[in-house]
Amino acid sequence: MEKHFTLEELLTVRLAHTFHNGEVGFTGLATGKAAATYITNIPLAAMQLARLTHAPDLTVLLAGWCVNPDLSALTRLPSSEYGNELLNLPCEAQMTTWPGPWSHRIGEIDFAFCSGVQVDPEGNVNCTCIGAHEKPKVALVGPIFLPEHLAVFGREYIMMPHHEKRCFTEKIDHISGVGFPGGRAGRKELGLTGSGPCKIFTPLCIFSFDEDGKLFVESIHPGVTAQDVIDNTGFALGDLSAVPETAAPSDEELALLRNNIDPNRILLG
Amino acid sequence: MLAWDRFRADREGMPFWPVYFLGGNDVARDNPQIVPFTCPVTGKQAWAVPAAKPDVIVIHACRGDKYGNIQIQERSMLPQYLNVDMARSCKNLIVTVEELVDTEEIKKSPHLTLIPAFRTASVCHVPFGSHPTPTLSCTEEDAAHYETYVNASANEEAFEAYLDSYIRGTKNFTEYLSLIGETHLKTLEVR
Structure with missing residues (x-):
């Protein structure tokens, strides 16, 4: 099937539709190409698209300190949260001390984005190690901010640049970010103030979580079959025959993305 | 965090x-x-x-005077601000600085002094002291050196070779920097 949009554009537009006016969305600045596209670039483009359409009062909090950056001014992506390029990015506020490293715990952030190497059917995320924690086969970046992301932010989007069996596993090697262990009731007992994972975006599909906190396939992207999703997921997904196709972006949305939000093709390539 | x-x-x-x-x-x-x-x-x-209870903290900053007044550009981002928190949390603070300036120069912009002299045990003039990581408003990260480091991390032999040439094989930081090369370092200066 001939598509007139890219996978990144599809995910960006679907994501944008889930934001509400007046919310505060946070994203860090990830490094590494695939990770950066999914955790940083797509979320930034989606938040800006929401601001230009149904959510003009949505606030973009980039890297926890830069408020409503003018992304169209970018000529290249800052390489890290330490980068000099961020310093002169036009924006509304640069705040070092608030919400800073700590005040996000009072619930200032309505939604945020994270990633990891493994996700289980309860939405728990691992970004710490493959194998035993004491003697890992692969030591990864470590939990960093993931405990807070999935515990204290309003809701969390899990952005997975790879949809493979080894990434979606029945059991993960380290719970670095907590989803719904024991369902929504189980999560409640843990005393976490945020509502946890709400959706997972992958190159093949969008997952959501049902009222018990169990993951299900919400939609499958154009050109991808249900069997592709099943074959690349390491746990049972049930019958996917009634799952709808992920809705395509409109021409207006694509025009906004290409002409206004990302004119230099910095975010979505 | x-x-x-x-x-x-x-x-x-x-x-x-x-x-x-x-x-x-x-x-x-x-x-x-x-x-x-x-x-x-x-x-x-x-x-x-x-609590971490650090005995000694070493950080790198933009500039300071010989008494240990340390100035960091005011729009420090979150990761950089951890340096400041660490500097305020230890018994003994050592600061390396890009630039050593006169106290009179410090007094022209006292709001940039995030660490006052009485907090600092020692200040050392070490340009490019954060290499290969960046120092905000002074130097850029050295992406090429990151790549060298990552490639060296592929196996033990390669990593030993990296340590031998850049760390064990150099007498001091000046020698380390000369290995990186003056021309290359010039390209990392923030203009």
């Missing part, structure tokens, strides 16, 4: 900082030094994250 809470406790002379969000997280499971307790006020499950 629990590590930040450790220095936050130090900054205020507390043995620990309380956090409430580790329920179900393996970070608490794997680390016996993170101690679960019941919050005396709310009755909620909480965890005590122990």
Whole structure:
């Protein structure tokens, strides 16, 4: 099937539709190409698209300190949260001390984005190690901010640049970010103030979580079959025959993305 | 970012900082030094994250004077601000600076002095002292050197070779920098 949009554009537009006016969305600045596209670039483009359409009062909090950056001014992506390029990015506020490293715990952030190497059917995320924690086969970046992301932010989007069996596993090697262990009731007992994972975006599909906190396939992207999703997921997904196709972006949305939000093709390539 | 809470406790002379969000997280499971307790006020499950208690902290900054007044450009971002928190949390603070200036120069912009002289045990003039990482408003990261480092990390032999040439094979930081090369370092200066 001939598509007139890219996978990144599809995910960006679907994501944008889930934001509400007046919310505060946070994203860090990830490094590494695939990770950066999914955790940083797509979320930034989606938040800006929401601001230009149904959510003009949505606030973009980039890297926890830069408020409503003018992304169209970018000529290249800052390489890290330490980068000099961020310093002169036009924006509304640069705040070092608030919400800073700590005040996000009072619930200032309505939604945020994270990633990891493994996700289980309860939405728990691992970004710490493959194998035993004491003697890992692969030591990864470590939990960093993931405990807070999935515990204290309003809701969390899990952005997975790879949809493979080894990434979606029945059991993960380290719970670095907590989803719904024991369902929504189980999560409640843990005393976490945020509502946890709400959706997972992958190159093949969008997952959501049902009222018990169990993951299900919400939609499958154009050109991808249900069997592709099943074959690349390491746990049972049930019958996917009634799952709808992920809705395509409109021409207006694509025009906004290409002409206004990302004119230099910095975010979505 | 629990590590930040450790220095936050130090900054205020507390043995620990309380956090409430580790329920179900393996970070608490794997680390016996993170101690679960019941919050005396709310009755909620909480965890005590122990203070880091650093004896010595070494940070790199833009500029300072010989007394140890340390200036960092005012729009420090979050990661850089951890340096400042750490500098305020230790017994002995050593600061390396890009530029050593006269106190009169410091007094022209006292709002940039985030660490006053009485906090600083020692100040050392070390241009490019944060290489290969960047120093905000002074130097860029050295992406090429990151790549060298990552490639060297592929196996033990390659990493030993890296250590032999850049660390063990150099007498001091000046020699390390000359290995990186003056021409290349020039390209990392923030204009």
